[in-house]
Amino acid sequence: MSAARRIPHWADVTLVPLTSVVLAFLLSAVLIWAIGESPWQAVKLMVEGAFGSSYGWGYTLYYATNFIFTGLAVAVAFQARLFNIGGEGQALLGGLGVALVCLYIPWPHWSLALIAATLGAALFGAAWALIPGYLQARRGSHIVITTIMFNFIAASLLGYVLVNVLRPQGSQDPSSPRFPPEAHLPSLHDMLAVVGIPFSRVPPTNISLFIAVAMCFAVWFMLWRTRLGYQIRAFGESEPAAEYAGISPARITIYVMLISGALAGLMAVNSVMGEQQRLVLNAVEGAGFIGIAVALMGRNHPFGVFLAAILFGFLYQGGAELALWTSIPRELIVVIQALVILFTGALDNMVRMPIARLFALRGAR
Amino acid sequence: MDFAILVQVLESTLRLATPLLFACLAGLISERAGVFDIGLEGKMLAGAFMAAAIAFVSGNVWIGVAAAVGVSVVMSxxxxxxxxxxxxxxxxxxxxxxxxxxxxxxxxxxxxFRQGGRTPSLSGDMRMQRIDLPFAEALRDVPVLGPIYHGILSGHGLLVYVGLLCVPLTWYMLFRTRFGLRLRAVGENPAAVDTAGISVIGMRYGAVAICGVLCGLAGAYLSTGLSAGFVQDMSAGRGFIALAAMIFAKWRPWHALGAVWLFGLLEAVANRFQNIEILGLAVPVQAMQALPYILTVVILAGFVGKAIPPRAGGSAYVKEH
Known part of the structure; x- marks a missing residue:
């Protein structure tokens, strides 16, 4: 793209995504106005609801934790130019991994349970991504289609396991029994209380927030400081060039999908182990898909993913408050999410071209 | 399974397959022109809402259908x-x-409507009325032919028959008209079409618009024919099943009909029976639900014949200067 080259790097990573987000927000404001509510009032409610108290912050960070995991999952795959839409299914399977680990092994302490659950979640998520990865690498099956199909297969599989295997006898509810108390993760309230900072007890924010932040660093290190990361990025830039340099496309595809699936699966540690404390049918609640918006907005960089995840955490918590106090339903957030995906992902060139033109004008002067 | 139940299952297969058929043909035409479309689901959902909402407000289902087509084309x-x-x-x-x-x-x-994200239920002329095919009553008691004609084929909403008609129409359009030849060429080798002086962009927009019309019809049938009103997320993955059917049919219209009938049959059977015994083996209902997706993955993996999409699919055309 000739237009892309004319934009300085700093503008490419800040100005372009920010413009897209502003456009998405403006359109959302028009929608709010069109249904007879005040956009300004809505923004105020959302900001207050998400950042005005430690309760709000707690929920914002809880949602953000989910989105960091799924966002990183999509971002790593994007680095290799693979579009993994299967985060939803991989996170569902990750939840199954967490549930099996927590239910069937008696853990003496939460820390051991956490390590095992993390491994279980990553393993199950990775395994679910392995099949589409293998089919793409070895059989040329389009990964977008296969990962979509695997989302649905995962939902059916989980439905079967919950109804026929994990559901306690006599219960009508298709969900697993509660995890034992030894498998309860310390919440942000508990952890901050140790250092004397008061924090709301209500939100399910827990220790996996720090795992998510650590994963941002780990993914950054993997992508920019290891040989595998170099190969992944080279493969993403140009498959023929990478192949010529001796990088096996099949190997990279499978590795990337394993990493991506593991990251998506890890989300379940936060949601299933940290919040619900049992496995329910709809454990992921679309977070796998939000990862797409988060990765696009974060320009597939772990730091960008972190920031975008906080933004979406804010939108989710703010949106819940909005639904509580106004007649604007929560689904407004889905619209904003769609617009962010549309502008940062699909209409990237539309946003980019005028910015490139501006810089070209300035350069000419 | 006795004959009467079989007739009922096949009758509901025909109905359940209709939104799939429209969306499947929509995706097929779009992808034949080189534009991948995983937004079938969304267009169908928007169409379903508009059809129900406008049918309720106007009291006429056909105005609703037109609105559904309109919104779906806009999204396209x-x-x-x-x-x-x-x-x-x-x-x-x-x-x-x-x-x-x-x-x-x-x-x-x-x-x-302030009803928790749904439209009020539709009744009377707001819904798609069932049409009795000619002589359906007269043939009712004829053995074999009667149940098939009266029990399965007759008595559906108009869009069911329009959908069936769309199959030969799509086939004819794609393989027997100049427009279809160009459309397929745009999906395989856009540069060649461009060289011949035909606008690649124009052809692709045309295909995308047709895709929008068909998705609108799929959604309209969903909310005014299959059910009586719109509820949240009522497309429930049907757009993706249609996508699966399209791949299953390897982008061919007649095979698409077969694929959507198969997937419709699976849904009909899953709706009717919670657990099915096949050769003494209990098949859980979830397996029936997952089967279209599993079959599609198997086809994509090339274990049973290879599904090869149009060659230029998924990439935008950049004119050479």
Whole structure:
């Protein structure tokens, strides 16, 4: 793209995504106005609801934790130019991994349970991504289609396991029994209380927030400081060039999908182990898909993913408050999410071209 | 399974397959022209909402159907602008369309009707009326032919028959007209079409618009024919099953009919029986639900014949200067 080259790097990573987000927000404001509510009032409610108290912050960070995991999952795959839409299914399977680990092994302490659950979640998520990865690498099956199909297969599989295997006898509810108390993760309230900072007890924010932040660093290190990361990025830039340099496309595809699936699966540690404390049918609640918006907005960089995840955490918590106090339903957030995906992902060139033109004008002067 | 139940299952197969058929042909035409469309689901959902909402307000189902087609075409054009004009990623654009529809239908439904994101239930002329085929009553008691004609084929909404008619029409359009030849060429080798002096962009927009019309019909049948009103997320993955059927049919119209009948049959059977015994083996209902997706993966993996998409699919056309 000739237009892309004319934009300085700093503008490419800040100005372009920010413009897209502003456009998405403006359109959302028009929608709010069109249904007879005040956009300004809505923004105020959302900001207050998400950042005005430690309760709000707690929920914002809880949602953000989910989105960091799924966002990183999509971002790593994007680095290799693979579009993994299967985060939803991989996170569902990750939840199954967490549930099996927590239910069937008696853990003496939460820390051991956490390590095992993390491994279980990553393993199950990775395994679910392995099949589409293998089919793409070895059989040329389009990964977008296969990962979509695997989302649905995962939902059916989980439905079967919950109804026929994990559901306690006599219960009508298709969900697993509660995890034992030894498998309860310390919440942000508990952890901050140790250092004397008061924090709301209500939100399910827990220790996996720090795992998510650590994963941002780990993914950054993997992508920019290891040989595998170099190969992944080279493969993403140009498959023929990478192949010529001796990088096996099949190997990279499978590795990337394993990493991506593991990251998506890890989300379940936060949601299933940290919040619900049992496995329910709809454990992921679309977070796998939000990862797409988060990765696009974060320009597939772990730091960008972190920031975008906080933004979406804010939108989710703010949106819940909005639904509580106004007649604007929560689904407004889905619209904003769609617009962010549309502008940062699909209409990237539309946003980019005028910015490139501006810089070209300035350069000419 | 006795004969009467078989007739009932096949009758509901025909109905359940109809939205799949429209959406499947929609995707087929779009992808034949080289524009991937995973936004079938969203367009169908938006169409379903508009059909139900406008049918309720106007009291006439056909005005609703027209509105459904309208909104679906608009969404198609958004996809077109993003993926054809601005050469954006077609898959990402499709994902955006799906979310846009999932969110905005509920926001607007809540704003218009205040019933928790659904439309009021439709009755009378707001719904698609069933049509009795000629001589259906007379042939009712004829053995074999009677149940098939009266029990299965007759007594559906008009769109069921329109859908069936769309199969030969699509086939004829794609393989027997100049427009179809060009459309397929745009999906295989756009540069050659361009060299012949035909606008690649124009052809692709045409295909995307047809895709929009068909998705609108799929959604309209969903909310006014299959059910009586719109509820949140009522497309429930049907757009993706249609996508699966399209791949299963390897982008061919007649095979698409077979694929949607198969997937419709699976849904009909899963609706009717919770657990099915096949050769003494209990098949859980979830397996029936997952089967279309599993079959599609198997086909994509090339274990049973290889599904090869149009060659230029998924990439925007950049004219050489």
């Amino acid at each position: 054009l958004i996809h077109g602008v993003a993926s054809i004009t601005f050469r954006g990623n077609q898959l990402i654009s499709g994902v955006a369309i799906n979310f846009l529809a999932a969110g905005i239908t509920v926001v607007i439904a809540q704003n218009w």
